[in-house]
Amino acid sequence: MSVYADFHIHSPYSMATSPSMTPESLLAGAAMKGISVLGSGDALHPAWRKAWEEHENDTGIAVLPTAEVEGKGRVHHLILMKDFSAFEELAGIFAPHSKDIATGGRPHVHLTGEAIAAAVHDLGGLVGPAHAFTPWTSLYAAHDSVASCYGGETIDFLELGLSADTSYGAGIRELDGVPFLSNSDAHSTHPAKLGREFNGLDLNRVTPEAAFDAVRRGKITLNAGFFPEEGKYNRTACTRCYTPYSLEEAVRLGWTCPEDGGQIKKGVFDRARELGGGAPSERPPYYHVIPLGEIIRVVLGVSSATTKKVEARYYRLVETFGTEIAVLAEVPVAEIREADPAVGAAVEAFREGRVHLVPGGGGKYGTFTLP
Template identity: 25%
Template sequence: MRFAADLHLHSRYAGGVSPAMTLENIALWAQRKGVDLLATGDCLQADWLHEIETKLTPAEPGFFALRPDIESALHEKLPAHLHRPLRFVLSTEVNCAPPGTRSLGGIHHLLYFPSLETIHTFREKLLPFGHFQEGRPDLALNSRQLLELVLAHDPACHLAPAHVFNPWFSALGTVGGGRTLDAVFGDLTPHLLAAETGLTSTPPMCRRIVSLDRLALFSCSDAHSLDNIGREFTLLDIEPSYNALFAALRSGSPKHILGTRKFPLHRTRYFLNWCGQCQDNFDARTCPKCRRPLVDGSRDRLEKIADRSSPLFPAFTPPFQELLPLATLIAHLNHRKPDSDIVTTLSRQLIDTVGHERFLLTEATADDINRAGIPQIATAILAQRAQPSTYFARPTREPPGPPTQQFSLPL
């Protein structure tokens, strides 16, 4: 079965997350976005864990589905062509912040669990190291100590470094990260599941780092709000089970990982260097507004820690594609903000008439899209899809060429 999997998002119990991030709303938006498999996020937080236990029900081994009555109520809010089976996997993000960690320090990791029982027992083991009122808990452990606990707890539990190049809270980040994964996880590095690229890196960037060579790559949204669900995802062809999912992610085989869709890197907040005072990014070393030194974004951080001048891909690597989300694309065409009323109306019209967002952006023909009666959007969608931002990795040191603009899109 094919799954578009978004395996990193948050509940309303995590800091900086929309209060609208309920299980029902997450499921509703996932159907509209074309996401089939979701992480629950925040499963160590007691209130959210209670909602998971009462609103989800076991499905295939290690997968969970909405309770039938909740699913029926959800489908009443959607056109019939958007009704699809939706599955969840138990997960959380945690912040490793041992004593002495600086403010805005620590390193984020993704944890995955095969059952509710393993969450409860692992939660008990972690109680001496943190509290769980926050959806993304701070743990008084370093990354190696956490990985050691995960490995000892259950062989079916997994840990992956989150948004691996983000300047803050990441294993290779500017603030608190190491120059290599071995500097962060030591001798346990080979036991990592995979590396999440995050919004601030692409496979070609990651394949310039030797310590990432042994790990497969996957992409997720890290959604803090409903509209960001599925802005990045990993497309899988697997048997529907927890073990099959994580075997595929660990192997990185293109037989099972068909590719990833990513938000355009150059539009992300922390790709260029960042000024915390002015809350803006700049292609500079010093902020042109306040003259403070800037924190290295992922682009400049990579040049400081990369082992290679160009990427070296494994012989067989899944492709990736950079695409603007539907609302962002429509907003650009109409010179509006993505959350404006006209953009919301046009997005809903397209999805309700044609199909979910993933279908619209990656598969729908011009005739399909034109059924919604908005021909200029069909032109933009097809032009974006035709841009050579899909890189098929190859066993060479040659870097992929830059995307060529074929339409007026701010990629």
């Protein structure tokens, strides 16, 4: 059966995360979104592991134990395991190298990518770089190659991040054969965050073990997520005033913005071009999506997807058609138009690619308009 999975989220024990992140609220949010396999997030944290292990999950949604760590060079690594006991063992291995392994949802582990990957592989887990292209805390921010970070260890997947899609990595020859993942990295259960990027899997049964095995074997049938321009690090830009610059301009200016003296940060678009150049490898399709709440926000002409007007319209559509992903990708436009003419027209425009994008950069999300 074809299902959708979001492997990378966080718990209330991570920084800048909503306190509403509980197993109950996350599973409810995943069901509303249409996510059948959800990463637990932060499984190295003892209280969060306990919360999941003690929760009676009768939703039919499979919860796969996952975690993110920050290693040497400020590189973030995403880890997948078959069960929570493996994360308990991994936490013990990391403990001598981390001051916050028992307190931080995303702990700092003072080990190289190679050492982290070796520990994960020894326990039968999967590991790969999180949001690999972003200019902060990523593989390609700190290294020019996978081997420079992971040494003799292999990576089992690469997470693209919100500012990239498949095309950004498909021409990088060292990534040939490495599965790509697209995940939300959600810090909130709000539908504009949870499941905003996801993966398609073809599973015989919806279980953590089956989802783990699908990633291990590279059986990803679909990646879905933002138009890359929507991401907040897509283009090279100042981190203070967000003025965009070409790569050549940034180099000439010494990476200092002449407008306010802020630091210019290289965008994912330029970084991927530097690393690429090979013939694009064959990949599963990438489906560009805009969160339904954001589409409704633009239709209503309001500034936030969390307003009562937006949420009321969102919940009405999801109740009518089952899940948000169904509205975005599966339900015939004619049926959506019948239920909500304005949103139906906007969904049709977005599906047809009639979207005007203003790229984000420097830490500011991109914006879009629909006809």
